[in-house]
Amino acid sequence: MGKLALAAKVTHVPSMYLSELPGKHHGCRQAAIDGHKEISRRCRELGVDTIVVFDTHWLVNSAYHINCNDHFQGVYTSHELPHFIRDMEYEYDGNPVLGNLIAEEAISSGVRAQAHAISTLTLEYGTLVPMRYMNSDRHFKVVSISAFCTVHDFADSRRMGEAVRRAIEKYDGTVAVLASGSLSHRFIDDQRAEQGMNAWTREFDEQMDHRVVKLWREGKFAEFCRMLPEYADYCYGEGNMHDTVMLLGLMGWDQYQGKVEFITDLFPSSGTGQVNAVFPLARTA
Structure with missing residues (x-):
């Protein structure tokens, strides 16, 4: 019998990669990078063999999709921010066994899910950025699931989780799950982009976050689940916050009462x- 060992909501901001490079933004996202490394350390300590990522940069206009390639x-x-992320090399191993199990379970519950082993189906940076800091040595296998869901119901994303x-x-192994996406996601206006690198776009979004x-x-989480549709709408949730819906489906939805630990505190x-x-991981307090 398999084990869920860790579940987390994580950032994938491309300025983390920019933070590595020489220049005026060097070190600007070190706290976020350190947070990823701490999550990786915990996963290793817990014996995790595979990380499943709900990726809000994998945009899909129909169905839910699971990347089941055995190697990436x-x-x-x-394409979105080439001045932030360019020429970033990556190599990871996939887990088709777990990916196909997820598709089977989703389909059995009425979700329109599809598993894919297509060599040209590459990873998006909602998966690549966390894996850069958590998995540079290919210690973990990776399964990426689309979570930028443009025409999908929250009820289906909950069932997906x-x-x-x-x-x-059902899987013979130990797994961690990451919801890779932001809280509020209203990008700063272009003319203010440089000065807004470390700021919220709107006071409303900051207060809501x-x-x-x-x-x-x-x-x-009973209260949060009730407000989630409006929060995702009014605060421009990344991928409409389907990654968060999936994560909470995984954790027990509004019955979940765990007190979340912030490895990297809220930042703009x-x-x-x-x-x-x-x-x-406990579902009740």
């Missing part, structure tokens, strides 16, 4: 709100 290798440049949990329980962090710290990046946060 390439050089990535972001539940299916991932069931698949893990702080309120959500407080709810998570206190384990008030180019107008958006970001965290690295570990969700305790």
Whole structure:
């Protein structure tokens, strides 16, 4: 019987890669990078063999998709932000066994899910950025699941998260799950982009993000789940926050009462709100 060992909401801001490079932004995201490395350390300590990522940079317009390739290798440049991420080399191993189990469980619950082993289906940076800092030595296998869901119901994304949990329980191994995406996600206006590198776009978004962090710290997920559709809408949630819906489906939805641990405290990046946060696995307080 498989084991879910760690679940987290993580940032994937491309300024983390920029933070590595010489120049005026060198070191600007070190706290976020350190948070990823701490999550990696915990996963290794817990015996994790595979990391499943709900990737809000994998945009899909129909169905839910699971990348079940057994190997990933390439050089990535972001079309969206090539001045932030360019020529980033990567190589990771996949886990088709777990990926196909997830698809089977999702389909059995009525979710329109598809598993793919297509060599030209590459990874998006919602997966690549966390793996850069958590998995540079290829210690973990990787399964990436689309979470920028443009025409999808929260109810289906919740069922997708539940299916991932069931698949893990059937899998012969130990798994961590990452919801890779922001809190608020209203990018700063272009003319203010440079000065807004470390700011929220709107006061409303900043105040809402702080309120959500407080709810998570206190384990008030019944309240959070009720507000989630409006929060995702009013604060421009990344991928409409389907990654967060999937994560909470995995954790028990509004019955979950775990008090979230913030490995990297809430910070702004180019107008958006970001965290690295570990969700305790107990479903009740």
